[in-house]
Amino acid sequence: MVPTDGLSNPRTQVSPLRSALASQAKLWPEIRVELGGLESGWITAEAFFASDTMIEEYLDYEGSFSEGTDRKACGSLMMTDYAYVFALATVPAFLGFGILPDLSPSRFALLFHVTQDEHDGHMREVRRAHVRYLSGGFRASRTDHTAHPDARGPMAHDQIADAFCTAVQAHFEPLIEQLHARTKLSRNAFWRLVADALAGWFIEAGRRLDCQEAAKASAMAVLKRPGSPLNNRQLHYFDLSVRDRAGQPFSYTFRGRGGCCRFYTVEGGEYCSTCVLKDPRQRDDDLRQAMRRHLGLAGDEIA
Known part of the structure; x- marks a missing residue:
């Protein structure tokens, strides 16, 4: 039987998924996303989600930076960090190449590390992870990609958007159940954080790939599916x-x-620049001031 997992097969045809990840790495080198096997130091998302020790250690880590960080804040910050990694690993290939890898927790491996990250003008230590797909299988919207034996498709845009939404839900559900049980933060609150992360990376990928309008449309197609827990009326561009x-x-x-x-609940914390809890008029005023600073203008130079 000829193997079709895209990993051990000695075929000379390059996998479109592998090509997409190589292109993605040039624009987003901070998180490696690759195809490969489960080597020492790596852990599947499935095993991570099921590990009481690792989940508790991660929650404790999130609470170690500020006095008075309660369990709900620890859970939400953990989800924000993990969803950032997941979104960066998945959105660029989907948006730029119409490729959806196998996102099953058992086939999505992680190599955790700690790095520095800028958040609303402040540098902070964050936990990140490199990602390795353990399966070479993927779904595709482009006809030229479906010639590869690891591909499923071609799928219409609405079909692959629905498949992405379903895959996200299946991936995050066990983690959300874990965090809900441990922190008592609502499941809905966690789903909103996942949707925010994906929406953020759709627009960022759209900027770098020069397709912002397509990025916004794709994000809404994925995140606004009727009946999906990712769908909430507040999320928008x-x-x-x-x-x-x-x-x-x-x-x-x-x-x-x-x-x-x-983040606003921890000592020294504040609302994020686009926080859902901010008054929209104040949010917009603050963002315009940030835009003026970006342009090198003082706050009173432009009305």
Whole structure:
């Protein structure tokens, strides 16, 4: 029998998934996303989600940076960090290449590490992970990709968006059940954080791949499926504009969050720039000021 897992098969035809991940690595080198086997140091998402020790250690880690961080905040911060990794690993290949890998927790491996990250102007230590797909199988929307024996498709855009939504739900459900039981934060709150992470990476990938409008449409197709726990009315995109030194309009697209990471509840914490709890008018004023600073303008130089 000829193997078709895309890993041990000595075929000369390059997997479109492998090619997509190689292209993705050039734009997002901070998190490695690759095909391979389960080597020492790596753990499947399935094993991670089922490990009481690892989940508790992760929650304790999230609570170690600020006094008074309660369990709900620990859980939401943990989900925010993990969903960031997942979204970066999955969204660029989906948006840029129409490729959806096997996201089953048993075939999604992680290599955890700690690094520094900027969050709303503040540097903080965060837990990240490199990702390894243990299966070479993938779904594809492009006809030229479906010639590869590991591919399923071609799928229409709505079909592959639905498949992505379903795969996200299946991946995160066991983790959400774990965190809900341990922190008592609602399941809905966790689902909103997952949706926020994916929406954020759709628009970021759209910027880097020069397809922002397609990115917004794809994000909504994935995240606004009727009946999905990812679907909430608060999550959206919005545009703001200011004028630069030459008087020309400068516009930027933001993600309006549907969830809250609860960073505001810790000592020294505050609302994130696009927090769902902020008054939209204050949020927009703050963001316009940030845009002016980005352009090198003082707050009072432009009305």
